Amino acid sequence: MLTEEEKDLMRRSLDAVRQGMPGFTSRQPQLRMMATAAHALAAIGNPGAREEGGHLAVIEAGTGTGKTLGYLLPALALAHLRGKHLVVASSTVALQEQLLHKDVPALRQCLPFDVHCVVAKGRARYVCPVRLEMREQACADLPDDPDASVQDKAQSGRPIGVRLLGRLADAFAKGTWSGDRDSWPSAIPDADWRAVSTDRQGCIGGRCPQFKRCPFYLARQEMKDADLIVANHDLLLAAADMEPGSVLPDLAETMLVLDEAHGLPAKVVEHCASRHSLKGAQVWIERAAVLAEDAAVALRLDRSLSEAVAAASLVLDERMDALHAVIGEHCRFEGEATVWRCQHGILPDRWCEIGTGLAQAATAMIQALQAVREALVAAAGDRPAQLQTHLSGLGFCLGRLAHIEQTWAWMLREDAPQALPTARWVERHTGATHMQDYLVCAAPIGGGEKLRALLWERAGAAVLTSATLRACGRFEPFLEESGLSGYPALHRLDVPSPFDYARRAVLNIPRVKAHPRDAEAHTQEVLERLPAVLAYEPGALVLFASGWQMRQVYDGLPENFRSRVLMQGQVSRQELITCHKGRVDHGEPSVLFGLASLAEGVDLPGDYCTHVVVAKLPFAVPSSPMEQARREWVERQGKSAFMLLSVPEVGIRLAQAVGRLLRTHEDAGTVTVLDPRLGNTHWGRLLLRGLPPFRIVVGDRAPDRERRTEVEECVAAV
Structure with a gap:
């Protein structure tokens, strides 16, 4: 239960953010999220609330709601007054970087109390001083080959590795490098890093004479004094499986926020x-x-x-x-x-x-x-x-x-x-x-039983949030998958996006003739339609359900259109997005071709993405033994695996995909789904319930130049 002192600190913190954060405007949906998160986290240490799940909250917060601030502000205020640790865990590196370098620093400047934030990493992300010293000495004792050419040395990799180890050792000795792999200015090859890092079994802890300068243990010591610890889902699950306090603070005394929580059930499996x-x-x-x-x-x-x-x-x-x-x-x-x-x-x-x-x-x-x-x-x-x-x-x-x-x-x-x-x-x-x-x-x-044992029964309090927790408009599939369905006092909240989807975005379902089950015919129709659909877009994202179809479409495109396409797998994801943005910035049309990983955690505001094309509804092929076993079990209960498993899963994936379109209040554009099942099946209409309130157009639309003008006029009217 929240005390008056806690409520007062949250109000003062929110007022400080309103005054000190440029462009910030608090909205009622975000305030509701703050209140829901606060009431769940305030149940920490309350046995009565825990029995019914009052220490848990599930919050779906649509794009643009200010989700991060919605949980950070109340959580930090409560952690400060109650002397508890706050752990925020995410599934993506991008969100962790955003928290560390953008959201937390901006919020910390406004809050009326100090916040000490650290990032939690596993032992393998830090150098082992003993092994670094050993490798440096071993390399120093190796005679160099004076007859080897520069090209030979580069190809062999050995002299380059020697020089890198020397630089690492020198920087660590001088204190200009902390020993954190991620803080080194360039990428360290895995083979070189394995030579100078260690794992739990290779570490002797406090017995080591280098213990006092060990980066891993120094980071753990700093964590003890931290108010906010940023981690990832993998590390959180690993820590929960270990002795309390060995990697993260004791969960019983910790407030947890799990961002991007929609992926947690699969992660625990x-x-x-x-x-x-x-x-x-x-x-x-x-x-x-x-x-x-x-x-x-x-x-x-x-x-x-x-x-x-x-x-x-x-x-x-x-x-x-x-x-x-x-x-x-x-x-x-x-x-x-x-x-x-x-x-x-x-x-x-x-x-x-x-x-x-x-x-x-x-x-x-x-x-x-x-x-x-x-x-x-x-x-x-x-x-x-x-x-x-x-x-x-x-x-x-x-x-x-x-x-x-x-x-x-x-x-x-x-x-x-x-x-x-x-x-x-x-x-x-x-x-x-x-x-x-x-x-x-x-x-x-399923991961529900394990999550319940590892987290929900042990954590002091927890908030789970994401832009896509509901499947087909319902929380129940996620609650069942994550082991939360048995808590009657669980806090639930749906915070809709503040974006005006009805006026700024169109969901178009063309009358595609080929059935997606006919892979060859459907791929050919996607290939034929795509150049016309995207002819006048400055930036677009095309998402495929399979790598085979993506490559077939790319190879079959006319050369004049293929030249504007950047396909996932050609370069790293970061390089792909950087190149795409560079093209758009220079007035060149650019189209990203990608798979599931580009449907989540990718931010392409404005002209970087004015059109999202979903080539085929993203059903997972039940080829893995685990998926087959899940479906077998559901069918054995006399139920439909398709309706209970496949449809909710594709609902989440589709919501993630269409969520790439509008990223700010100024954005506008179109989503085109080249899968006719979305509009002409009962379960397809269920999927539509779980999507933002687009203006839906079924059938082939006007020519692209006219359609582009229509969107521009719509934006001008707004």
Whole structure:
């Protein structure tokens, strides 16, 4: 419950923003969002509110509502008065950069209290001082080849890597570089970075003599004093799976805001999914025993430690052989198929028996390797450099063993009646030794249960927000997918966009003759229509549901039109957008061709995008074993997987796509959907309910020059 002091601080903060932020105008929808976020976050520490979900809010905030300020202002005010941390997590780097370099600094200048903001990153984004020193020394000891040409050196990469490591070490020693990979002025090749960074298993923490200057631990220390921590969804989920406070502040004492929350259910499924190879695993299992023996000899450890690893590796190796044999006998891959799926998630009895023993062997080997690691750290004392080679190798094996353990935790999990089952499948492939190998894979088919356990039952309070949380105008699909449907006191709010879609934007559904299921005919019709549809647009975005169709259309375009097209995959996404904007700025027409990643998180205001074309409704092809398992389960309940899963999913994707058109109050333009199903099917009309209130035109419109004039006249009238 909000106190009068808290309400007063929020009012004073809002008044300060009105006076100090140029161009800011508060609107009623944004004020409603602030109030909803404040009431949910104020429930932190209130057990009564938590039982019913009063500490949770789900807010859909349309483009232009001022969503970021709508949650930041009340959240920062509450965090300040209550002495709590605020963690804002997003799915995109672009939003994190916007928060750090634009939104937070602008807001901080206006607020009547100070805000200390930091970004949270994983250990692998920071340099390890010990490994940097080791690599620099090793490179310094390497003789240079005086006969090698400059071209040879550039092609080999080795001398360039040596010079880069030297610059990194020099800058870190002088204090001109913090050790954060992202703060280095140029890109650091992955291979070079891996040589100077480490992971949890390769780090000895407070025992390391470089601990006081370690960038990762310095960043963690700074985080303790921060009011606002900016993270991403991956890091948040990883932190929630660890001991409280090990990566992020204890979630029970933290206020969470999850921006771009529409992608969270899929993200947690990805986080939980696990797999391991069989023959491929046997290679490093054998290597692990050798590494343990080498470490024991090098640091004169008790030989029983390495002998325990060797014994555990033999047992695990035998279990891998047994599983490989039974999979080969049981699985009947049809033709060129590479995936065999357990129907209804039911694991064959023999697999259960072997898998139980395999999981036990993996656990035993983890314990044996951990014992070797602990003995190594104790024996090395203040000589961390001597440890690094051994710790890196053992850490790799421990990480792989953890995958085996997690995979079989899902494989052997007993699925409760009426609950979402686990997807279980096998993939066949040719391994590095050219032998047939198998990947054993498992994952939950929904992330709701895991999200509830990791976040909703543990976080002090949480606000989930995005421009697209409702599917076909309903929150229920998202609430079900994210594990929030069982909270009766959950705060829900739909904040519509303030843009005048009816007067400034048109949604056109032409009478396309080819059915999208006929890929060749539909692609040909898209190809024929596109030049006329976009003839007079300064900037346009064409979104495709498949890379095949995008490339077919691009290759078939007339040369005079293809010259204005920039296609995703030709250069990096950032270069693509920069080039597009540069063309438009110079008065040259430009058209972006892209896939799903250009339908989200891309900001193209004004003439950068006056027309969005959706070539085909973005249905996902249910080819993945997890998608097949989800649909199988729904159909088993006597329901329609198409209506319960496919339509809501495409509704979110379509809303994201059309949301690229209007980005400011001054924007105007057209969305054209070249998929006739949007206008002539019952479920297509359901999709329209979830879109902004465009003026809808079904059928072929006026010639492009006339249509362009029509839009300009509409804007002038406004």
